[in-house]
Amino acid sequence: MDAPNGPCDLHLHSHYSDGTLSPEELVSFSASIGLSAVSITDHDTINGQAEALEAGARFGIEVVPGIEFSIDDGGSSHHILGYCFDHEDAALSTAVAALAAQRIERAREIARLLSDRGMAVPFEDVLAEAGKGSVGRPHVASVLYKRGYVSSVPEAFSRWIADGAPCNVPKKTLPLDEVVGLVRGAGGVAVWAHPGWNVKKDDLLDRFVAAGVRGIEVWHPNHSERIVEALSAAARDRGLVMTGGSDYHFAEIMQADIGEITAPRDSLVALRRAAARGPYLP
Numbered sequence: 001m002d003a004p005n006g007p008c009d010l011h012l013h014s015h016y017s018d019g020t021l022s023p024e025e026l027v028s029f030s031a032s033i034g035l036s037a038v039s040i041t042d043h044d045t046i047n048g049q050a051e052a053l054e055a056g057a058r059f060g061i062e063v064v065p066g067i068e069f070s071i072d073d074g075g076s077s078h079h080i081l082g083y084c085f086d087h088e089d090a091a092l093s094t095a096v097a098a099l100a101a102q103r104i105e106r107a108r109e110i111a112r113l114l115s116d117r118g119m120a121v122p123f124e125d126v127l128a129e130a131g132k133g134s135v136g137r138p139h140v141a142s143v144l145y146k147r148g149y150v151s152s153v154p155e156a157f158s159r160w161i162a163d164g165a166p167c168n169v170p171k172k173t174l175p176l177d178e179v180v181g182l183v184r185g186a187g188g189v190a191v192w193a194h195p196g197w198n199v200k201k202d203d204l205l206d207r208f209v210a211a212g213v214r215g216i217e218v219w220h221p222n223h224s225e226r227i228v229e230a231l232s233a234a235a236r237d238r239g240l241v242m243t244g245g246s247d248y249h250f251a252e253i254m255q256a257d258i259g260e261i262t263a264p265r266d267s268l269v270a271l272r273r274a275a276a277r278g279p280y281l282p
């Protein structure tokens with residue numbers, strides 16, 4: 001379906017992070033329901049981008065390169081979306097490869113801690129659970145469950161591997177300025193993902209903007225109408241780009257279906273303009 005001015009879903013996850021669909025499936029479905037553009041924003045990886053761009057050309061829908069990074073800001077965790085970057089940029093590719101290596105090391109360390117407590121969690125089984133996706137705690141949890149050490153996946157988390165549980169190993173994340181630097185260095189633009197009421201917190205937005213964040217994700221399944229209003233006002237006040245999307249992972253845990261939460265076409269135009277403007281000088 002040709003929808004040159006149709007809405008855009010700028011927040012989708014594929015099986016390269018923790019979704020279940022391939023980039024091609026996400027892109028072809030999005031084209032079939034009349035979206036004009038999509039972005040696959042997998043956690044800490046750009047492995048699905050080339051496939052998504054190729055599918056976009058085939059199904060006649062624009063594909064915007066995307067990624068979702070986790071950052072640690074003085075003990076609280078936030079997500080930053082990157083858009084419109086060169087998906088072949090060397091520095092960005094090196095950085096995400098390092099993050100992938102750290103994820104594997106972390107999962108291996110968690111498996112080792114569990115083995116020390118008498119629960120055999122073969123690392124090959126953990127990798128097999130992850131498939132093409134980024135390996136992480138959910139995969140360790142399903143091995144624990146399948147081997148009968150716990151009676152459910154949630155129990156695997158609460159007893160053993162949740163934050164603060166005996167066999168967890170904290171995740172390493174990049175600091176905000178490094179994430180923004182990588183995205184901008186690759187010609188892209190950084191957006192604060194689903195801020196919710198955090199937008200009202202102290203000087204958080206000020207600091208994010210000072211670090212070079214140029215947009216706010218306004219439309220998201222976790223945002224009530226009141227939050228959308230607050231975020232729109234904050235974006236307008238500071239001249240930030242407003243983006244949005246369904247944050248779709250897979251049907252079983254979806255809060256919104258693909259294309260159910262979208263950003264208007266103008267958002268994409270504004271994102272491109274912000275990316276083209278280059279490094280932000282306060």
Ligand SMILES: [Zn+2]
Nearest residue numbers: 068079193194
């Ligand atoms: Zn997120």
Ligand SMILES: [Zn+2]
Nearest residue numbers: 011013068247
């Ligand atoms: Zn997400």
